[in-house]
Amino acid sequence: MNFTAGRDPQSDPLNLENIRRTLVRLEDTIIFLLIERAQFAHNPRMYTKDGFADVLHRDGFEGSWLEWLLKETEVSHAKIRRYDSPDEHPFTPRSQLPDPILPPLSYPPLLHDPTSLNVNPQILSFYVNSIVPSITRTVTERLGKENDDGNYGSMFVSESKFLSSPSSFIPHILTPNPPALESLITKPAVEAALLARLEKKARWYGAELGPDGEPLREGEGGRKVRPDEVVRLYREYIIPLTKEVEVEYLLHRLDGLSQSQIDDLVKSG
Numbered sequence: 001m002n003f004t005a006g007r008d009p010q011s012d013p014l015n016l017e018n019i020r021r022t023l024v025r026l027e028d029t030i031i032f033l034l035i036e037r038a039q040f041a042h043n044p045r046m047y048t049k050d051g052f053a054d055v056l057h058r059d060g061f062e063g064s065w066l067e068w069l070l071k072e073t074e075v076s077h078a079k080i081r082r083y084d085s086p087d088e089h090p091f092t093p094r095s096q097l098p099d100p101i102l103p104p105l106s107y108p109p110l111l112h113d114p115t116s117l118n119v120n121p122q123i124l125s126f127y128v129n130s131i132v133p134s135i136t137r138t139v140t141e142r143l144g145k146e147n148d149d150g151n152y153g154s155m156f157v158s159e160s161k162f163l164s165s166p167s168s169f170i171p172h173i174l175t176p177n178p179p180a181l182e183s184l185i186t187k188p189a190v191e192a193a194l195l196a197r198l199e200k201k202a203r204w205y206g207a208e209l210g211p212d213g214e215p216l217r218e219g220e221g222g223r224k225v226r227p228d229e230v231v232r233l234y235r236e237y238i239i240p241l242t243k244e245v246e247v248e249y250l251l252h253r254l255d256g257l258s259q260s261q262i263d264d265l266v267k268s269g
Contacts, residue, residue, distance in 0.1 A: 013110055016160045023157075027198060031205050031230060038135040038225045041143050047128045066128070071096065086111055087156070089118045111155055112253050117245055126237045134229055158246035161185055162253055166265040173254050174262075181247045191239060195231050202227035 012018060045051035046065045056068055063071075074090040074097060077083065081100035083090050086107055090097060161184070162169050172180040206224040207215035254262055 014156060014160045014163065016157070016164070019156050019160060024197075027194075027201065028205075031198070031202055031225075034131075034135055034230060034233075035206055035224045037132065039139060040136065041140040042133055042136040044133075047132070067091070067124075081105065089120055091120045091124060111159055112249075113255065116252060117155060117248055119241055119245055122241060126241075130237070131233060134232075135225055138223075138226075154242045154245040155249045157242075158185065158249045159253075161246075162250060165269050167267075167269055169250055170254065170262065170266055173250055176251055178247050178251065181250050182243055185243060185246050185250075194239075195235060198234055199227045199231050202230035206230075 049062060049064050052065045052068075056063070056065070061068055061071075070090075071092040074083075074092045078090065078094075078097040078099075079101045081102050081104065082088050083094065083097070084100060084104060084107075168184055169181065171177075172184070202225060204215075206227065208224060210216050257265075
């Protein structure tokens with residue numbers, strides 16, 4: 001996300017429409033990456049701590065091959081200050097990553113303590129335990145062997161919603177009421193439109209084309225990834241996890257503020 005674009009409506013990082021446009025683009029990224037992963041078999045050995053113990057444990061690393069790969073990748077990314085950005089969080093504990101070799105950037109204080117929330121452990125868990133086995137089922141069954149391969153937009157959404165009507169949120173923050181906060185941030189019509197859009201995107205982006213360039217029909221090997229699996233990923237994991245992050249962010253939104261500052265927020269709307 002661009003944090004240095006200014007605060008006019010067309011470029012303001014906290015403008016809800018700008019945030020939504022960014023998230024819609026991320027939907028495309030997620031779908032294409034799922035399609036890429038779905039063309040390979042499951043290969044569960046990569047996701048267990050014992051899978052490559054003979055290689056990794058001799059250097060003192062106790063995680064899985066995936067966790068090792070993430071760490072090695074994030075070491076490089078940390079050096080170029082990727083994780084200095086308020087919306088970037090590594091899967092590897094920051095204490096195990098090097099400091100940037102580039103001078104720090106000055107980011108505007110758009111979020112209230114943006115480093116306090118990190119749901120990467122949950123993301124890694126449902127990716128490894130649910131998503132990968134599901135989206136790789138077709139290729140794994142075709143090959144007959146499973147060991148052959150043959151992200152914090154939510155906090156910005158939460159802050160934008162909070163700023164649109166602080167007086168609606170503050171009572172449920174001062175007297176913590178997570179269900180009430182979740183009700184305030186939940187827009188059923190928006191969620192329904194999101195799932196419908198994702199189903200169409202997955203159907204089009206995931207279609208296999210025949211020699212004539214036309215999409216193959218169901219039953220003709222015409223799917224890179226099943227649209228219903230993409231919809232399920234969002235409905236059962238991404239949307240609930242997004243709400244969890246938004247609510248947790250809101251519960252701490254007033255931390256460190258004086259009573260006069262809270263009163264001013266209430267008066268502002």
